[in-house]
Amino acid sequence: MALDSSTREALVAEVRAFVTEQLIPAEREVADSDLIPPSIVEQMRQLGLFGLSVPEAYGGLGLSMEDEVYIMFELGRASPAFRSLIGTNVGIGSQGIVMDGTDAQKARFLPPIASGEVIASFALTEPEAGSDAASLRTTAHREGAFYVLNGAKRFITNAPHAGLFTVMARTDPDKPGAAGISAFIVEKGTPGLSVGRPERKMGQQGAHIADVVFDNCRVPAENLIGGIEGQGFKTAMKVLDRGRLGISAACVGLASRILEESVAYALERRQFGHSISDYQLIQAMIADSRTEIYAARCMVLETARARDADADIGTEASACKLFASEMVGRVADRNVQIHGGAGYIADYPAERHYRDVRLYRIYEGTSEIQRLKIARDTLREGRTG
Ligand code: COS
DSSP states (O other): OOOOHHHHHHHHHHHHHHIIIIIHHHHHHHHHHTOOOHHHHHHHHHTTGGGTTSOGGGTSOOOOHHHHHHHHHHHTTSOHHHHHHHHHHHTTTTHHHHHHOOHHHHHHHHHHHHHTSSEEEEEOOBTTBSSOGGGOOOEEEEETTEEEEEEEEEEEETGGGEEEEEEEEESOTTOOSGGGEEEEEEETTOTTEEEOOOOOOSSOTTOOEEEEEEEEEEEEGGGBGGGOTTOHHHHHHHHHHHHHHHHHHHHHHHHHHHHHHHHHHHHHOEETTEEGGGSHHHHHHHHHHHHHHHHHHHHHHHHHHHHHTTOOOHHHHHHHHHHHHHHHHHHHHHHHHHHGGGGGSTTSHHHHHHHHGGGGGTTTSOHHHHHHHHHHHHHHHHHHO
C-alpha cells in the first residue's frame, strides 16, 4: 500500500537524517574495519529498513515501489555497504517468497526478514553460470519429504550473515534450460550447507560476499517456493526485475551525493587566482553530472510508478539499471577529475566512491545483459507489431 505524501515525506526525512548523522560519519571506519558497527545495524532495524518491501501483514512496512525508491535515493547517498546489508532483505533475498511463496512460507519466513532478525540471501550465480543464469548446475532431487541439494553458488551477497537463502536449483535434469529450475528456501544450519570465506574485494568494504556449497543438503519439501517445481527461473527473473529498480535508485542517491562533493570542492579549490568553479571545463563536468542524475531519477520514478500500476516493467527496469549504473560511474569519474591529485588519495571519499560504484555495473545483471534484454524485448515488439 502506498504511503500518503506527508507520511512518505516524514519517513524520507528520517532516513535522510540517519544517513547524514550516522551513516556518512561512520563510512571511513566501516571501510577500514570491513565491518558495520552493531549499533548501526540495530538502528537500521529500529527504522524498519530491513522490512521496507515486506507486506504489513508479515511485519514489514509494505511500501509501494515508488515509496521504496524515494527511500533508496536517500539510503543510496551513504556508502553502498550499508544499503547492501538491508538490500537483500528488501530485494532479491525476500521477494521470491513475497511474490511466489505459499501463505505458510510467507507466514513463517517473512516476519524475521522484515525485522532484520534474519538476513536473507539470493543464491543464483554459480562458478559456471553467471550471466547465463539458466545454465545453472546445482541439483535438487526429491527423496521422500526432502529435496537433496548438491552444487556450489558463487559471490553470494550477505552469505556470511545469512539466516536463509533463496536458492535456485535444477529439479529436472532432463530439462537443461530455465524450465528445469526450481526455487527453495534453505535455512542456515541445514546439514550439508556451508558458506565459504568472505572474498576480498575492490570496494564496498563492510559488505560481504562468499561462496555457498550444498553437499547432500536435505531441504524439507515444504520449502519449495510456491510448492511448484519448474518455476524457479521465472521467480528469479521477476525478483531481478524489481531488484534492478532498487539498485538504480541507489545509484541515483550516490551520484547526487558525489555531485554535491564535486561542487563543494570546485567552489573551495583555487588555481590561477580563481575558484576552479569559474572554469568552464569544470562547469561542463558539473552540468553533465547534474543532467544525467536528473534523467536517471526521472526514469526510476516513472518505472516505479508503472510497476505500482501493475505494468510489466522488465524492459524499463533493465533500462534504468543500465543507465543509472553507467551514470554513477561517470559521475564518480568526473568527481575524481575535479578533485585532481586529491581525487586519487584515500583521504578524500572521491577515491572510495570510484571503487565502490564499479560493482553497480556488474551485479544483478551486467550492463551487457541489460542491453541484450532491452534489445531482445524491443526487437520482439517490432516483430509482433
Ligand atoms: N518475468 C517472468 N518470466 C520471465 C522473465 C521475467 N522477467 N524473464 C524471463 N522469463 C521467463 C521467460 O518467459 C521464459 O519462460 P517460457 O520458456 O515459459 O517462455 C523463461 O523465463 C526463460 O527466459 P529466457 O528465454 O529469457 O531465458 P534466457 O536463458 O535467455 O535468459 C537473461 C535471459 C540473459 C536475461 C537472464 O539469464 C538474465 O537475466 N541473466 C543475468 C542474471 C543476473 O542478473 N545475474 C545476477 C545474479 S544476482 S546478483
